[in-house]
Amino acid sequence: MAKKILFIEDESALQKAATQVLSETGYEVSSALDGETGLRVAKELLPDLILLDLILPKKNGFEVLKELKENEQTKKIPVIILSNLESGGDVQKSLELGATTYLVKTNYSLQDVVEKIKGILGE
Amino acid sequence: MLQYQLGMPPNNHKKSFNPFAECHEARLTIWQCPPFLFLVLGVVTIISMIATYLLSSSYVEEPQVAALIVTGVAVLFIIVGNLVISGFHRVAEANHMKEEFISLVSHQLRSPLSIFKWTLEALRTDIQKETNLLSSGAENYFHTLRDTNENMIKMVNTLLEVNRIDAQSLLLKKEKFSLAEISEKTVETFRRYADSSNIKFISDIPPSLPYVLGDRDRLSVVIENLIDNAVRYTKTSGNIIIKISLENNWLKWSIEDRGVGIPSGQQKYIFNKFFRAGNSWSGQAKGSGLGLYLARAVIEASGGKIGFQSEENKGSVFWFTLPASG
Numbered sequence: 001m002a003k004k005i006l007f008i009e010d011e012s013a014l015q016k017a018a019t020q021v022l023s024e025t026g027y028e029v030s031s032a033l034d035g036e037t038g039l040r041v042a043k044e045l046l047p048d049l050i051l052l053d054l055i056l057p058k059k060n061g062f063e064v065l066k067e068l069k070e071n072e073q074t075k076k077i078p079v080i081i082l083s084n085l086e087s088g089g090d091v092q093k094s095l096e097l098g099a100t101t102y103l104v105k106t107n108y109s110l111q112d113v114v115e116k117i118k119g120i121l122g123e
Numbered sequence: 124m125l126q127y128q129l130g131m132p133p134n135n136h137k138k139s140f141n142p143f144a145e146c147h148e149a150r151l152t153i154w155q156c157p158p159f160l161f162l163v164l165g166v167v168t169i170i171s172m173i174a175t176y177l178l179s180s181s182y183v184e185e186p187q188v189a190a191l192i193v194t195g196v197a198v199l200f201i202i203v204g205n206l207v208i209s210g211f212h213r214v215a216e217a218n219h220m221k222e223e224f225i226s227l228v229s230h231q232l233r234s235p236l237s238i239f240k241w242t243l244e245a246l247r248t249d250i251q252k253e254t255n256l257l258s259s260g261a262e263n264y265f266h267t268l269r270d271t272n273e274n275m276i277k278m279v280n281t282l283l284e285v286n287r288i289d290a291q292s293l294l295l296k297k298e299k300f301s302l303a304e305i306s307e308k309t310v311e312t313f314r315r316y317a318d319s320s321n322i323k324f325i326s327d328i329p330p331s332l333p334y335v336l337g338d339r340d341r342l343s344v345v346i347e348n349l350i351d352n353a354v355r356y357t358k359t360s361g362n363i364i365i366k367i368s369l370e371n372n373w374l375k376w377s378i379e380d381r382g383v384g385i386p387s388g389q390q391k392y393i394f395n396k397f398f399r400a401g402n403s404w405s406g407q408a409k410g411s412g413l414g415l416y417l418a419r420a421v422i423e424a425s426g427g428k429i430g431f432q433s434e435e436n437k438g439s440v441f442w443f444t445l446p447a448s449g
Contacts, residue, residue, distance in 0.1 A: 011234065011238060013238045013241075013242055014237065014238055014241055014242075016242075016245070017238075017241040017242045017244065017245035018241060018245075020245045020248065020249065021244065021245055021248055024248065024252070084230055084233035084234055084237060085230065086283065087292075088292065088294040104233075105233070105237035105241075106233045106236050106237045106240065106276045106279070106280070107276070107280070109240065109241075109244055110241050110244045110245065111244070
């Protein structure tokens with residue numbers, strides 16, 4: 001059965017590109033354009049892994065991550081932060097809140113992201 | 124590529140009222156620090172009032188005139204002093220705003236650059252799926268688009284990195300890695316361009332060198348900048364020699380080219396921000412003038428040293444050292 005990935009990202013062009021490449025790799029991809037929807041979908045879908053942007057409408061990535069890690073059902077889902085922010089404070093805060101890893105979008109190709117996902121999911 | 128793991132030094136230390144610490148954070152020397160200058164101004168004003176009072180009481184018989192002179196001198200000191208202090212304050216504020224501006228613009232630029240990068244990759248995958256094989260023309264267009272985008276990403280990353288250095292907020296990771304490995308990997312990325320320019324890389328790297336402890340990604344960028352300069356300033360064909368040696372528990376990495384060299388009068392500025400040597404035929408050689416500035420900051424923050432020897436029209440040797448880590 002295909003592993004489920006949820007991508008919470010407000011930039012639809014990034015969502016489309018990532019969805020295409022991840023689907024072709026064999027993942028079942030769902031997406032959300034804002035933090036609130038992302039959180040709701042995560043609780044309903046219980047994906048195997050979440051890709052999360054930090055600057056999001058309605059609820060920012062930190063709030064989403066905090067709530068995911070406080071929820072019994074979602075706290076074990078690995079979360080990869082995909083952001084273009086790069087300050088030590090943002091990275092530190094994300095990791096302290098429970099993110100598995102932090103990737104700067106411009107510095108990673110989609111293929112690199114796929115490799116990271118495979119590594120985290122033990123594939 | 125930048126990836127972070129837990130264990131980075133905390134950035135959010137407790138804020139307490141300490142105006143001198145604020146000046147330190149804004150990288151102002153004590154003589155540029157408005158709160159300190161305010162104190163100095165107060166002391167100078169009091170001393171000048173006393174001195175003026177003593178002098179005027181010796182030469183002026185009327186106490187009202189003496190008091191008027193003292194008040195006049197004090198007012199003059201306060202006005203001049205405040206002008207000086209507010210000038211320093213404006214400079215500090217402008218500096219801070221410049222850093223904020225670069226950071227904001229760079230982050231805003233990253234968004235479309237990442238969209239371009241990922242969309243291009245998805246498009247390539249899509250076309251390949253349809254046609255199985257890209258024509259050589261299409262392959263070249265993709266290369267051009269990808270390389271152009273990567274150059275823009277590098278430029279934005281460099282600006283952000285320089286901003287971090289200026290703001291003294293550069294956080295380096297500590298990881299063990301092989302200097303030889305990242306050096307050889309970086310050389311490979313230049314191979315295609317070097318071949319087309321008849322430039323040959325010669326490696327002089329012993330097989331079993333100890334690791335170094337430092338920020339692998341940032342040191343890769345340092346090596347990339349130094350190789351880039353050597354290739355860029357080698358006018359026509361020539362050899363570029365890359366050496367790594369172990370000297371008293373320090374690893375020394377060096378790159379030697381037979382390029383245009385640096386005029387002796389300009390050598391002292393070579394690590395300055397935005398500096399480009401006068402003979403670097405600016406119309407032909409691209410570059411931001413930030414590579415060596417960045418390289419020095421990263422190497423020194425990693426506990427090493429960086430330097431060079433150069434002779435105009437003969438070539439240059441750039442080197443850096445890093446502590447070996449077993």
